[in-house]
Amino acid sequence: MLLNTSADWSMGEINIRPDWINHFWSPDIIIHDLIKFEKPEVMNQVAAFEIRSDHSLYYKVRSDITIVCKGLLFMRYPMDTHSCLFKLSSYGYGDKEMQLSGKFSYDHKNQRTLSFSIQMRDLRPELQVWQGSSSNYSVYGIEIILSRHLIPFMLSVYLPTAMFVIMSWVSFFIPPDIIQARIVLLLTLCLVLINMFNTTRASIPVASSVTALEIWFLACIFLVFLTLIQYAIILKTSNRRKKKIGEEKKDKTHNNDTNHIQVDRSQAVNIIPMQPNSNCNNSTGSHEKQDDYKPKDYSQVLDARSRFLFPALFTLFNITYWGYFTVMAIYDSP
Template sequence: MLEWRWMSTRWSGCAVTLLGLSAATALGLDLLPADYDPHVRPRGPDSGPVTVYISMRINSINEVDERAMKVVIEVYFRHAWKDPRLVVPEHLFNGTDAISLAYGFLEDVDLWVPDPYIEKVHEIHTAAFIDPFGGIRLYKDGKLFFSQMFIITLGCPMFFHDFPFDKQTCHLELASYFYGNQDMAFDWEGDGITASSGIPDQLGNYEFSFFQENSTSCFTPGYVNGNYPCLRSSMTFKRRYRNYLLGVYVPSSLFVVVSWASFFWPADAIPARTVLLITALLTIISLYSGVQQMTPPANYTRAIDIWFFACILAVALALFQYAIILQLREMQKASGIRQVRPLAISLLAAARDKTATAGGDGSAPAGEKSREYWAQIESRLEQWSRTFYVAAFLVFNAVYWPLYL
């Protein structure tokens, strides 16, 4: 009993399928005149090129792969053209201007169809559940409107000179594969390219926008027909950089500022100043290494590379400055005296003036003059470092942020 029901259902399904094919074939015989040639394009007005009207709706952006430099988008691709050779029976419309036909109509009826393609496409998949998502609409005047859903993997050259403040532009160019301008023309249908309002929510790291050009003709010297019909548009992905500001720029800036504290600590606090500067330097280098692993590779200098180079240089120079201070201390010790502070220098100068007033010759021992000389250089270097290092980093920021933002 179950087997009989299964066979009955199977034969019923086959009957429906055959009925659909017969209906489509019958409709095709009504549409096509006896002299119809599907290999020859239809004629436009005044026997000119046939115009193909194209529109697209970007339903979603599934992936933006920066390493592979590609974008995966889900689009509704629609194109329409008029074939005046078709014989369209009035009784098919029942008072309407158009009738809707199944996706397989073009396979059952041997019609001429245009040959648009998208340049720089890696892969195209037809979206389907049971049957491919698509359909055809036939109008009374012989116009055919074809709509289908595709998942397109589009190649997109990306450049990261301004990373993480970069903006990537992916070009979407529709063209005829073989027909030249003398045979076919392209034009936008309605709004041309539109995008779903939910795309910004899908792209957490980017701000999305698109732009369509008014140009409908392109030229390639090596192309068989020279000028060929095409439509151009571009999608723009502007990176959202707030997470980089909070997770990269602010911490690295704080470590640079912390390294400045060594300029205000006594020079004889060797362990404290050394540990502070080395820790800040290693932390910034470690942070930079982590950023390198998360960012797209590039063999050129990016904005974030310049930032980290400036931060590493700022902390490294502070460490070199302290090395010079320690060397000046050694020179003072070589003169036979401990560190001479600016206050001690003033007291020595006052004592020297008092001796000269009392009738001395005013001359100081050579060792004392040498100690005073190196102590003055140390004091001036500390004061100069406090001003120069801070000012240099602020000037760098004043140039960096307006340049990239």
Template sequence: MYLQYKFYASHNHLLFQFQVPPFVVLATSENADQSQQIWMPDTFFQNEKEARRHLIDKPNVLIRIHKNGQILYSVRLSLVLSCPMSLEFYPLDRQNCLIDLASYAYTTQDIKYEWKDTKPIQQKDGLRQSLPSFELQDVVTDYCTSLTNTGEYSCLRTRMVLRREFSYYLLQLYIPSFMLVIVSWVSFWLDKDSVPARVTLGVTTLLTMTTQSSGINAKLPPVSYTKAIDVWIGVCLAFIFGALLEFALVNYAARKDMTQVSQRIRQMKQLPTDGYRPLSASQGRSSFCCRIFVRRYKERSKRIDVVSRLVFPIGYACFNVLYWAVYLM
């Protein structure tokens, strides 16, 4: 990240009575030692990983001494800061990244950092939408003064609230996986004898969903907890795999139906010629709707397909309502 760091300090021995100009600008040198013409605090960033100053074509440093003894020190820095992220709600997550600025050697008895009362942080126009994967929602100032064995050290904290852009994942993951689950239900409307078509459809959607989940997880560090995207992919895989298992159950039921039909034909051939038929065992009472359903779909394999046409979409719709209600709140 790019940061322009400023601080103000007051020195009574630097008072002057010049009317014009209202302040004095000190020249800087490419040699850092020669630029230290006045005392500077030993400020450092606690969560810094890498940092550099801008030196083209001259060091980007500004030092002003005002006639009331106040000093303005401004410098351009490029920093790489550590920001531990919590990915439970990924990719619907919000992250809090910190910038901690403190003195390394001087305790609060020597130096104390304080935020300005008005506009302590100035943001460049368009900064909130400049990040490719996040949107900067808010910037909050705070204090992080720490107490160690060597003393108490003053510290300033900047908290940046970042919201992950969801449109990419909506177009690249959620909508395609949603369509794959729906495509897997097409097998419920195919005839039970269309074995190659139904098997190919189930296996293809399952492999496509597996490949898509592997591509998404390859971009993330391995974590020990379950993410929101893992829940979505896992349930989609379960529904696609369930559609494939449903065909196996349909195929088993169809073979059972064929066996029962063959047994009935043999029993019909063994009936006596005088028209006498043995009484069958009485069946339990069933509801009117169930009797109509059984009469309309006499084959058990067909009944399984018809029930699956309702159970799978209703179950997936309930999951979507629960999923978006939990992770969008």
């Protein structure tokens, strides 16, 4: 290419019309995993074409590119991190005929608000060559690291559901006789958690397995439901106790009536004087003890133990949950 030395090369370059690119050789660049490529226009194409004094050509164009990010796994959602590759290569020239290289810049200040934090870096060496059916091709591109922000989920999901689980423990301090208060509290919490689970699940990305957020919801629902089962056991135990006390009172009343009849008959026939320090006193005392006997109330014992057992279960689940997914985030970080 011959340059016109009489032109003004003080800036080291001369701008010409962008459509003149058609008069020069241009590489057959393809974008891997491309969905849509658009070049916005106002009056003309938003592009620039420069001829530089070192005989190189510089062509730039404003474009909107949509690509597919393959192999995204959402098992750790919403603590997931993904790697998305933006790759350029030649369609017909092998790596021995054409080498692609370049540089990029990324301004965080101009980035619109997203649910991810974004980092960009050069492709790893093993990704800079694409193996085709007939030859290898030079590849240039960038690797985009997407790390989802966890704070919005902490405020909208994790914290409220944890508070609902803690609120269910209030039922352990409500007397078992106040049935309506405990039933209404536990059923309301259980229904609210199920409703939140169904609403949140509609926005969860499609995954091949259960996600971390679904595990959290299921555990919270299970703990509240377990509290409801605990109260059902208390009601069953209390009903058995009341039934047993009623039967003992009925038997006691029947025995007293029988003793009165026997005493009346003995007075009519014969009176037997009682000796002091006889075994009758002991038998009377034993009857009094049997009359005062009541079945043990296990409801208070079960509530007292549940006040420590359920918080311990929830604490153990939190340690396992956050520890496991934190380790996974470190191990699977791209």
